[in-house]
Amino acid sequence: xxxxxxxxxxxxxxxxxxxxxxxxxxxxxxxxxxxxxxxxxxxxxxxxxxxxxxxxxxxxxxxxxxxxxxxxxxxxxxxxxxxxxxxxxxxxxxxxxxxxxxxxxxxxxxxxxxxxxxxxxxxxxxxxxxxxxxxxxxxxxxxxxxxxxxxxxxxxxxxxxxxxxxxxxxxxxxxxxxxxxxxxxxxxxxxxxxxxxxxxxxxxxxxxxxxxxxxxxxxxxxxxxxxxxxxxxxxxxxxxxxxxxxxxxxxxxxxxxxxxxxxxxxxxxxxxxxxxxxxxxxxxxxxxxxxxxxxxxxxxxxxxxxxxxxxxxxxxxxxxxxxxxxxxxxxxxxxxxxxxxxxxxxxxxxxxxxxxxxxxxxxxxxxxxxxxxxxxxxxxxxxxxxxxxxxxxxxxxxxxxxxxxxxxxxxxxxxxx
Numbered sequence: 471x472x473x474x475x476x477x478x479x480x481x482x483x484x485x486x487x488x489x490x491x492x493x494x495x496x497x498x499x500x501x502x503x504x505x506x507x508x509x510x511x512x513x514x515x516x517x518x519x520x521x522x523x524x525x526x527x528x529x530x531x532x533x534x535x536x537x538x539x540x541x542x543x544x545x546x547x548x549x550x551x552x553x554x555x556x557x558x559x560x561x562x563x564x565x566x567x568x569x570x571x572x573x574x575x576x577x578x579x580x581x582x583x584x585x586x587x588x589x590x591x592x593x594x595x596x597x598x599x600x601x602x603x604x605x606x607x608x609x610x611x612x613x614x615x616x617x618x619x620x621x622x623x624x625x626x627x628x629x630x631x632x633x634x635x636x637x638x639x640x641x642x643x644x645x646x647x648x649x650x651x652x653x654x655x656x657x658x659x660x661x662x663x664x665x666x667x668x669x670x671x672x673x674x675x676x677x678x679x680x681x682x683x684x685x686x687x688x689x690x691x692x693x694x695x696x697x698x699x700x701x702x703x704x705x706x707x708x709x710x711x712x713x714x715x716x717x718x719x720x721x722x723x724x725x726x727x728x729x730x731x732x733x734x735x736x737x738x739x740x741x742x743x744x745x746x747x748x749x750x751x752x753x754x755x756x757x758x759x760x761x762x763x764x765x766x767x768x769x770x771x772x773x774x775x776x777x778x779x780x781x782x783x784x785x786x787x788x789x790x791x792x793x794x795x796x797x798x799x800x801x802x803x804x805x806x807x808x809x810x811x812x813x814x815x816x817x818x819x820x821x822x823x824x825x826x827x828x829x830x831x832x833x834x835x836x837x838x839x840x841x842x843x844x845x846x847x848x849x850x851x852x853x854x855x856x857x858x859x860x861x862x863x864x865x866x867x868x869x870x871x872x873x874x875x876x877x878x879x880x881x882x883x884x885x886x887x
Contacts (some may be wrong), residue, residue, distance in 0.1 A: 477720045494854065495784055495785050495786060495787075495855040496749050496819060496855070496856040497702055497784070497819040497853055497854065497855060497856065498819060498820070498825065498851045498854055498855075498856045499819075499820045499821070499822070499825035499826050499843060499851035499852070499853060499854070500825075500851055500854045501825065501826070501849060501850070501851045502521070502533060502536070502842070502850050502851060502852050503521075503523060503531075503533050503538050503849065503850040504848060504849050505538075505848055506523060506525060506538070506848040506849070506850065507525050507526075507527055507529070507848065508526040508527060508557075508848070509523050509524065509525050509526075509764075509825070509832075509844050509845070509846070509848065509849075509850060510524050510525065510526050510557065510559060510622075510831045510832055510844065510846075510848055511523070511524040511559075511560060511561060511623075511716045511829065511831070511832045511834065511844060512524070512533075512832065512834025512842050512844050512850055513561055513562065513563065513834055513835065514563070514834075514835070515563035515564075515567040515568065515573075515837065515838075516563070516565065516567065516568070516837055517837055518567075518568075518837050519534070519569060519837070520532055520533065520534045520598075521533040521534075521814070521834065521836055521842070521850070522543060522561065522563075522797045523834075523844070523850055524558055524559075524560070525558065526557035526559075527547055527550065527552055527554055527557065527558070528545060528546035528547035528548070528549065528550040528552070528557070528558045528577070529542045529545055529546070529547060529558075530542060530543040530544040530546075530558070530575075530600075531543060532598050533850070534598070537788040539598055541598070541599060542599075542732075543598060543600055543604070543849065544575070544597060544599075544600040544602070545591070545767050546558055546575070546577060548580070548621055549569070549577065549579065549580055550577045550578060550579070550580055551578045551579065551580040551583055552578075552783070553617045554617030554618050554622065555617060555618045555619065555620050555639075555642075555701075556578035556583070556617055556620055556762070557577065557578060557622075558575065558576075558577040559576050559577060559578070559620060559621070559622020559623070559703075560575065560576035560577075560622040560623045560624045560625075560637075561573065561574065561575050561576070561624070562574045562624045562625045562626060562634065564626070564631075564666075565626050566631060570591070571591045571592040571594070572589055572590070572591050573589070573590055573591075573592070573600070574587060574588070574589050574590075574608070574624055574634060574666070575587070575588055575589075575590070575624075576622045576624045576636065577622075578613070578620055578621070579610075582610075583613055583615070583624075584610050584611060584612050584613050585610060585611040585613055585620065585638060586607060586610050587607070587608045587609050587610070587611075587624065587634075587636055588605055588606060588607050588608060588674075588678075589605075589606050589608055589666065589678050590602070590603075590604050590605055590606075591604040602840035605676070606669070606671075606675070606676060606677055607676060607677050607678060608634070608664070608678045608679065608680055609662075609664065609680060609693070611638055611657045611658065612657075613642075613658075614641040614643075614648070615639055615641060616641060616642025616643045617642060618639075618642040618643070618701075619639030619640050619641055619700065619701040619704050619719075620638075620639050620642070620701075620788060621637040621638045621639040621699075621701055621703055622637065623636075623637040623702065623703065623704055623705045624636050624637070625705065625706065626707075627706060627707045627712050627714065628707060628710075628712045629707055629712055630683075630712075631667070632665045632667035633663050633664065633665055633666075633683050634663070634664055634665075634666045634680075634706035635661060635662070635663050635695065635705075635714075636661070636662040636663070636664070636693075637660075637661055637662075637699070637702040637703070637705055637716070637752065638657055638658050638659065638660050638661075638662065638698050638699075638702075639658065639659065639699070639700065639701035639702070639703070640658050640659035640699070640701065640738065640739070641658045641659070644721065645702065645721070645739055645748065646659065646738065646739040649739060649751070651697060651698050651699055651700065651738045651739060652698060652735075652740070652751075653699065653738070653751070654687060654689060654690025654691060654694060655690055655691060656691070656695065657691055657693060657694065657757055659697060659698065659699050659700065659738060660693075660694050660695070660696065660697045660699065661694075661695045661696040661697070661699065661702065661705075661716070661730060662693040662694060662695060663680035663685075663686055663693065663694075663695035664681070664682065664683070664693055665680055665682065665683045666678070666680050667681075668681070669830040680693075683844040685732045686732065687732075687733050688854075690739060692694060695730075695732055695733075696716075696730055696731065696732065696733065696734040696735070696736070697734075697735055697736070698735040698736040698738050698741075698754070698757075699716065699718050699728075699738055700718055700719060700720065700721065700738040700739070700742075700757075701718065701719040701734050702716045702717065702718045702719075702775075703717065703719055703774070703775070704717045704774050704775040704776070704831075704832050705717060705730070705775050705831070705854065706774075706775060706776065706777045706778070706833070706835070708777075708778040708780070709778075709780050709835070709839065710778075710780050710789075711778075713729065713806070714729065714730030714731070715727060715728070715729065715775055715776075715777075715778070715791065716728040716729075716730045716736070716775060716791070717739070717773045717774060717775020717776070717793060718736060718760075718773070718775075719772050719773055719786075720742050720743060720766070720771075720772075720773070721742055721747070722742070722764050722766070722767055723742055723743075723745055723765060724742045724743030724744075724764070724765060724766070725743070725763065725764050725766070725770060725771070725772065725773035725792060725795065726743040726760035726762070726763040726764060727735075727760055727761055727762040727763070727773065727775060727791075728758065728760050728761060729758075729761050731758065733756075734758040735756050735757055735758055736757075736758055736760070737754055737755060737757045737758070737759075739751065740752075740754055740757075741754070741757060742886075743760050743763035744759050744760070744763060753821075755871040759879070761811070762804065766797075770795030770796075770797045770798040770800055771795065771796075771797035771798065772795060772796040772797045773793060773794075773795055773796075774793060774794040774795065774796055774830050774831065774832060774833070775793055775833075776791065776792040776793040776794065776833035776841070777791070777792060777833050777835050777841055778790065778791045778792075778806070779791075779792065779839070779841055779853075780839040781838060781839035781840045781841065782838075782839065783840065783854065783855060783868060784853070784854070784855045785801075785855065789805060789806070789807065790803050790804070790805055791803060791804055791805070791806055792816070792833060792841060792853070793833075794830040794833070794843070795830075796829065796830060796831065799817065799821055799828035799829070799830065800815065800817045801815075801816040801817050801819075801820045801821060801830065801843070802814065802815055802816060802817075803816055812839065820843060820851075820853060825851055826843045826845050826849055826851045827845060828845065828847065829845045829847045829848050829850065830843055830844065830845055830846075831844050831845065832844040834850070839852045840852055840853070840854075849866075
């Protein structure tokens, strides 16, 4: 018995829809903000539609409903030194921001030139403007006179609502002249982790303070979670698994991405990635090698650590880690579950005359899991999928051919009846 056309059409349509392509969609960058002044970071609080953009000069701006609001969320320009790699470098929202209205910033103080990690709150009357008078210092890190390697990323791991992670560089210059990254009595060249769940300085309104969570490194400064880093400028947590990715900027030869673990020693200055850099330094018995590294001669010279994509808008890229290089304007990705760490070059898709113009200083992630590229040239763009008209045209064309074939079969069957 020959099935009627309508039945065949429905079967073909169901088969076509059910057999979605396993490959990832092509990507593009949709510009969401321009005219910014040296933006370095972008982030959002959980469950919030706004995007907050951090500028090196000390301003935090709000992108809401497709427009950058004219009044800054926070203005620290009078408190921040911006020489070299200094500036307002990082921002994180408290996991309970919706109820406690608290957020955190990392910057280089204009007077002392030290790192300051501070907390602020937002008043309920003006949700797009922070209360400048609510400022409290959580901690400071003494910095040498050099103006580079200040790191600045801060963040919370999913499932650790109390613990703020803080990335510090080795303090600057070349070859970490004080070998600070290996010194557990120094908070430079480290990932710090502190408990900020409670105000530990109730008698001093300018100080907030912190406690020490269990699991940090023993035998040194209690704030240290991991060490042996040169300049972990951009890091992130996988919002689904909690995996910690550290993008550590190299010196002469290698750029590296590390899996952040408690007690990890990532080798600097003795090692640059897996390359021996300082043979005369003592041996490192517990060197934690990078999960990915690349040479300056091949792929760049200043890694910008990114994020694992956990959004719902791009098919086929769930679980993919994106990162970039500031020097050569490349954007790359890999699947952390791939044992070969096969790289995909996303540069042509995401950096173009109609998209981001280069100078990637950071990735950003909003509350929905969408990823953004932040450019020092004043742009922020969202990574999005390009619709695939060719795929749909092929599908419709196939259904049309099947339909014609089915009609001919129906006519033939009628003639024989």
